Amino acid sequence: xxxxxxxxxxxxxxxxxxxxxxxxxxxxxxxxxxxxxxxxxxxxxxxxxxxxxxxxxxxxxxxxxxxxxxxxxxxxxxxxxxxxxxxxxxxxxxxxxxxxxxxxxxxxxxxxxxxxxxxxxxxxxxxxxxxxxxxxxxxxxxxxxxxxxxxxxxxxxxxxxxxxxxxxxxxxxxxxxxxxxxxxxxxxxxxxxxxxxxxxxxxxxxxxxxxxxxxxxxxxxxxxxxxxxxxxxxxxxxxxxxxxxxxxxxxxxxxxxxxxxxxxxxxxxxxxxxxxxxxxxxxxxxxxxxxxxxxxxxxxxxxxxxxxxxxxxxxxxxxxxxxxxxxxxxxxxxxxx
Numbered sequence: 001x002x003x004x005x006x007x008x009x010x011x012x013x014x015x016x017x018x019x020x021x022x023x024x025x026x027x028x029x030x031x032x033x034x035x036x037x038x039x040x041x042x043x044x045x046x047x048x049x050x051x052x053x054x055x056x057x058x059x060x061x062x063x064x065x066x067x068x069x070x071x072x073x074x075x076x077x078x079x080x081x082x083x084x085x086x087x088x089x090x091x092x093x094x095x096x097x098x099x100x101x102x103x104x105x106x107x108x109x110x111x112x113x114x115x116x117x118x119x120x121x122x123x124x125x126x127x128x129x130x131x132x133x134x135x136x137x138x139x140x141x142x143x144x145x146x147x148x149x150x151x152x153x154x155x156x157x158x159x160x161x162x163x164x165x166x167x168x169x170x171x172x173x174x175x176x177x178x179x180x181x182x183x184x185x186x187x188x189x190x191x192x193x194x195x196x197x198x199x200x201x202x203x204x205x206x207x208x209x210x211x212x213x214x215x216x217x218x219x220x221x222x223x224x225x226x227x228x229x230x231x232x233x234x235x236x237x238x239x240x241x242x243x244x245x246x247x248x249x250x251x252x253x254x255x256x257x258x259x260x261x262x263x264x265x266x267x268x269x270x271x272x273x274x275x276x277x278x279x280x281x282x283x284x285x286x287x288x289x290x291x292x293x294x295x296x297x298x299x300x301x302x303x304x305x306x307x308x309x310x311x312x313x314x315x316x317x318x319x320x321x322x323x324x325x326x327x328x329x330x331x332x333x334x335x336x337x
Contacts, residue, residue, distance in 0.1 A: 003026075003029055003068065004068060006029065020226070020233050024233050033051045070109060072112055074096060080283075097148045101152070114163055116148065119137055122135075166232065168231075168290075169250065169251040173311035181315060195316055195319055203275065218284055219257050221254065222261075223290075224305035234299040248294050249291060249292055252303050267309070268316055
């Protein structure tokens with residue numbers, strides 16, 4: 001099998017992508033500090049523990065495995081935290097990406113798939129959003145993804161490097177087979193927080209009900225994590241087949257409001273729970289919906305699980321049916337083990 005280095009492979013999307021890579025006859029090598037990744041999620045390849053900023057460790061791993069390419073997920077991704085501590089985000093996300101690309105150049109690895117984000121667009125002028133929309137991030141997290149893409153563009157112009165930057169929208173769902181799912185500590189994502197409320201938590205807070213949308217709450221394009229993993233495999237294959245550098249949006253092309261998301265969770269789980277309203281959070285655009293036409297054209301990618309009810313059902317089934325795994329992941333992440 002062809003070795004592929006997956007930075008951040010112990011995270012939510014990274015671990016699902018490792019599973020997809022193994023199914024596609026690649027050998028994923030997870031490189032993760034485990035500061036925010038979870039060892040319980042590393043099930044489909046070797047785990048190499050190391051920091052993104054550790055150039056010597058990166059070179060050691062790249063030299064040992066000689067991967068054909070890198071799939072780069074490793075990044076901090078909490079919008080609120082990025083406002084509170086922007087230097088942490090610039091040092092880790094931007095500085096770490098520069099260190100990684102430098103190590104790749106030294107070790108002769110010239111292909112990389114970047115986990116980017118729709119956060120690079122900020123508040124878009126039009127929806128759905130195409131790849132040529134203006135970059136105007138409204139939070140430091142989005143700015144770091146913008147700069148990571150710029151690093152790759154500049155390096156691709158300076159030396160042998162091909163990249164595909166995948167700007168995805170809101171990752172959702174869980175592995176349909178029930179092997180893996182979403183578990184962050186702290187948890188900030190809407191669907192797992194809603195599922196926690198449905199399971200008997202303390203309720204759910206909607207931040208802002210006065211946005212310029214049909215029901216006053218934010219609209220997001222929820223895309224199944226398994227579909228995102230498939231897109232990363234397709235992007236990798238495209239690079240290995242000689243594709244040039246590009247950036248692609250990954251989304252369903254359909255948005256759902258937070259109120260609609262609450263309704264979907266109540267319907268799927270059959271449970272009610274209290275919902276509160278709070279003030280808007282800084283850096284939350286009213287609506288983010290992808291135009292995925294370019295990804296269809298370049299990669300042949302189409303979401304297999306575009307429906308919100310399906311995404312919620314898979315996440316709920318993993319949390320309930322795979323409860324022991326979910327609990328181990330939560331406890332492991334809580335203790336940093």
